[in-house]
Amino acid sequence: MDTIGIPSRHVLFLNWRDTTNPEGGGSEVYIERIAAELVAVGHRVTLFCAAHGAAAASGTTESGVRVLRRGTRMTVYLRAALTCIAGRFGLGPLSRRRLGRPDLVVDVCNGVPFFAPLYAGRPVIALVHHVHREQWPVVFGPWMARLGWWIESWLAVRLYRGCRYVTVSEASRAELTTLGVTAERIDVVPNGTPPVIGPAWPRTPHPSLLVLGRLVPHKRVEIALRTVAELARELPELELVVAGQGWWEEPLRELCALLGITDQVRFAGFVSEEEKHALLCSAWLALAPSLKEGWGLTIVEAAARSTPTVAFRYAGGVAEAMVDTRTGLLVDDEEEFTAVVRELLGDDVRRKAMGEAALVHAARFTWAATGARFARLVARATAATG
Structure with a gap:
């Protein structure tokens, strides 16, 4: 027994x-x-x-x-x-x-x-x-x-x-x-919720975004890239880290060149657990532009590091992995996605409050x-x- x-x-x-x-x-x-x-x-x-x-x-x-x-x-x-x-x-x-x-x-x-x-x-x-x-x-x-x-x-x-x-x-x-x-x-x-690994790294001194996951078409990393291109004019120090690997990486790199944001996007490839947690700690926001997720594990991983996430309302289980308006924001289309990323990057108080609530929410699982x-x-x- x-x-x-x-x-x-x-x-x-x-x-x-x-x-x-x-x-x-x-x-x-x-x-x-x-x-x-x-x-x-x-x-x-x-x-x-x-x-x-x-x-x-x-x-x-x-x-x-x-x-x-x-x-x-x-x-x-x-x-x-x-x-x-x-x-x-x-x-x-x-x-x-x-x-x-x-x-x-x-x-x-x-x-x-x-x-x-x-x-x-x-x-x-x-x-x-x-x-x-x-x-x-x-x-x-x-x-x-x-x-x-x-x-x-x-x-x-x-x-x-x-x-x-x-x-x-x-x-x-x-x-x-x-x-x-x-x-x-x-x-x-x-x-x-995966265990937290490594120290609590400080946030980057400049606005920073993180996409974490496999590089395949339905993860729609393109939306994150277009968001960076849209915001780069007003936030020239903005950086996006794309952590993960997959067969869709080359088209994403080509889109970066087309959008003129090659210097603002870093493709980190496969990252160890320690590296992943360092990125989750240091990013101001996590982005989850995926078309569909059963749950949204990366959302909860980010939450465990007090990092709020922006995702799409219709993308399945992501609406359960976060609490909309409290631990992150759910949006209905790409225009709204870019708008709320702009809003949260510019609102330190709200972003920090969401991160603190996200940490509490992640502990439930x-x-x-x-x-x-x-x-x-x-x-x-x-x-x-x-």
């Missing part, structure tokens, strides 16, 4: 990436923090994800989560199915690697699911951070966008009709219900509480498996 009085289980997470992947983001942080909390209360946890050049094919994290990396971004789904089938029936070398037969499979659906109910032979939880309705046409061409949306909005809903769902915000829960998932089958388990909620879901889902 574990520390919360329930039997120890083997939980298998199927996710297309892990946090060591160069394209990993907030959803990967969520999975691995949940997994770590499950290990802490006595469960055995395996994460199956795509292989990549930055990490070995298998290993164990410091928190005790076993990670298996197989296949590519596209083939990881097939490799997961083959590995699960081999483990289920004790077949071949995959079985000798002791994946075995898990008690529960958590199928992380990042637009495309792993279709685990077809082969798992065990209870399956579908974990959906958010619905990708808006992202499909931004990232892919028309044909692939239509196919992806059909898989997510029609096929997956029917395939997982006997499964429970987990999502990270009430906004995502509401969106899932519009696809036909009944609200009673959806549990909301929000993110925790802990990974321990989040992990305990997920552990209860594991207990319920596996109760019939003995």
Whole structure:
């Protein structure tokens, strides 16, 4: 028996990436923090994800989560199915690697699911951070966008009709219900707040902005760049740091040159946890121009460093990651985005008050509480498996 009085289980997470992947983001942080909390209360946890050049094919994290990396971004789904089938029936070398037969499979659906109910032979939880309705046409061409949306909005809903769902915000829960998932089958388990690392760095002496996250089209870093271009005439010392990496970096650099703001924008690339916290401390404001987020982990990370954020009201769970007008500001369009950034940069008193309120708000969300909620879901889902 574990520390919360329930039997120890083997939980298998199927996710297309892990946090060591160069394209990993907030959803990967969520999975691995949940997994770590499950290990802490006595469960055995395996994460199956795509292989990549930055990490070995298998290993164990410091928190005790076993990670298996197989296949590519596209083939990881097939490799997961083959590995699960081999483990289920004790077949071949995959079985000798002791994946075995898990008690529960958590199928992380990042637009495309792993279709685990077809082969798992065990209870399956579908974990959906958010619905990708808006992202499909931004990232892919028309044909692939239509196919992806059909898989997510029609096929997956029917395939997982006997499964429970987990999502990270009430906004995502509401969106899932519009696809036909009944609200009673959806549990909301929000993110925790990552621990603060390093000293409390002072704010920069000049106006400064920070965008933190993967560099992909739907994060819409272009809006932050156009905001800097608009404000640069009145704030010549204004600086924007873009922290993160991704395949969309070169178009963003080209836009900087076109806008004439190359000297005011610094692309920091991948940053360590210590560097990230130094940036979060020193920035006057964090910007989250993303088209859609299930939660908005970077908003809470900034809040934990008393840094308010500007984001879009319609972008899903961001409205729950902050308290509008108290810990940051939500806007409806790009013109308003630029206007409120200008306003907050010029109002030291209001900006500081928002930062202080943001710090209090961030403290409400802990990974321990989040992990305990997920552990209860594991207990319920596996109760019939003995």
